[in-house]
Amino acid sequence: xxxxxxxxxxxxxxxxxxxxxxxxxxxxxxxxxxxxxxxxxxxxxxxxxxxxxxxxxxxxxxxxxxxxxxxxxxxxxxxxxxxxxxxxxxxxxxxxxxxxxxxxxxxxxxx
Amino acid sequence: xxxxxxxxxxxxxxxxxxxxxxxxxxxxxxxxxxxxxxxxxxxxxxxxxxxxxxxxxxxxxxxxxxxxxxxxxxxxxxxxxxxxxxxxxxxxxxxxxxxxxxxxxxxxxxxxxxxxxxxxxxxxxxxxxxxxxxxxxxxxxxxxxxxxxxxxxxxxxxxxxxxxxxxxxxxxxxxxxxxxxxxxxxxxxxxxxxxxxxxxxxx
Numbered sequence: 001x002x003x004x005x006x007x008x009x010x011x012x013x014x015x016x017x018x019x020x021x022x023x024x025x026x027x028x029x030x031x032x033x034x035x036x037x038x039x040x041x042x043x044x045x046x047x048x049x050x051x052x053x054x055x056x057x058x059x060x061x062x063x064x065x066x067x068x069x070x071x072x073x074x075x076x077x078x079x080x081x082x083x084x085x086x087x088x089x090x091x092x093x094x095x096x097x098x099x100x101x102x103x104x105x106x107x108x109x110x111x
Numbered sequence: 112x113x114x115x116x117x118x119x120x121x122x123x124x125x126x127x128x129x130x131x132x133x134x135x136x137x138x139x140x141x142x143x144x145x146x147x148x149x150x151x152x153x154x155x156x157x158x159x160x161x162x163x164x165x166x167x168x169x170x171x172x173x174x175x176x177x178x179x180x181x182x183x184x185x186x187x188x189x190x191x192x193x194x195x196x197x198x199x200x201x202x203x204x205x206x207x208x209x210x211x212x213x214x215x216x217x218x219x220x221x222x223x224x225x226x227x228x229x230x231x232x233x234x235x236x237x238x239x240x241x242x243x244x245x246x247x248x249x250x251x252x253x254x255x256x257x258x259x260x261x262x263x264x265x266x267x268x269x270x271x272x273x274x275x276x277x278x279x280x281x282x283x284x285x286x287x288x289x290x291x292x293x294x295x296x297x298x299x300x301x302x303x304x305x306x307x308x309x310x311x312x313x314x
Contacts (some may be wrong), residue, residue, distance in 0.1 A: 027140035044140050045161030048133050049168045056172075067139070070146045072117075074139030 005088050014050050015089055018081050026076040051079050059085035117145040121158040127302050130240045131165040169241035180234035180242040187227040224292050228299025243300030247293045254289035
């Protein structure tokens with residue numbers, strides 16, 4: 001993994017949600033899915049700030065979608081994880097699993 | 112009763128001050144969630160967070176460009192302040208006895224504020240919203256702090272019988288003046304237009 005490609009907790013969550021939502025990954029379902037999985041309200045502005053940062057790193061790409069009347073005629077922006085993004089997620093997963101192994105404090109149900 | 116449309120003022124603020132290249136999509140997402148049943152308070156909260164996050168992200172991503180633009184704006188205001196203090200306010204008796212002189216200085220100050228906002232916007236180019244907001248915010252902060260310092264000093268030195276008019280000036284007039292000057296900076300920087308704003312994604 002190249003320097004600068006390491007992911008924060010929220011960045012990793014956002015990318016996993018993009019994969020989970022597939023073709024429906026725009027601001028509203030992304031923030032709702034993160035809220036559902038984490039149990040806390042996630043501001044749309046924070047979601048976009050994170051996705052824009054990931055897009056600058058080349059881990060996420062986006063395209064403009066269709067405008068709808070309930071959005072005041074404003075277009076949606078759909079996000080998707082790039083090939084580089086998927087490689088970084090896999091590498092992060094491997095690193096976390098390596099770190100997880102052999103820690104007796106984190107084993108069992110009473111943690 | 113809950114309005115059918117999202118709060119107009121909040122949407123206007125986000126349109127004017129939101130610095131995200133995806134600002135239109137953010138506004139659309141908030142409108143969609145409002146129509147799904149979210150409250151006006153929720154909408155306002157989301158709007159303010161979206162503005163603050165986008166401004167800080169923009170400043171963080173282009174620190175030097177924004178910093179350079181704000182410094183140039185401050186130099187312009189500083190030079191005007193020095194010239195005014197030396198030429199006009201430095202001769203208080205002449206200044207006070209000539210209302211037309213006070214009027215000219217006030218007009219010059221308005222021009223300088225608008226011009227400094229314009230200059231900051233020109234230097235910071237595509238990131239002008241964040242730079243102009245930071246510049247106007249720093250000006251407002253500095254003005255209020257300096258008024259507070261002056262107020263404390265005058266209070267300590269003044270005769271107790273003459274404090275009321277002084278307080279009226281320091282508590283109401285001076286902050287209002289600072290706020291108006293900050294608005295002029297925003298106007299000069301192109302942030303208070305009614306026309307649709309262009310975003311990076313449109314360029």
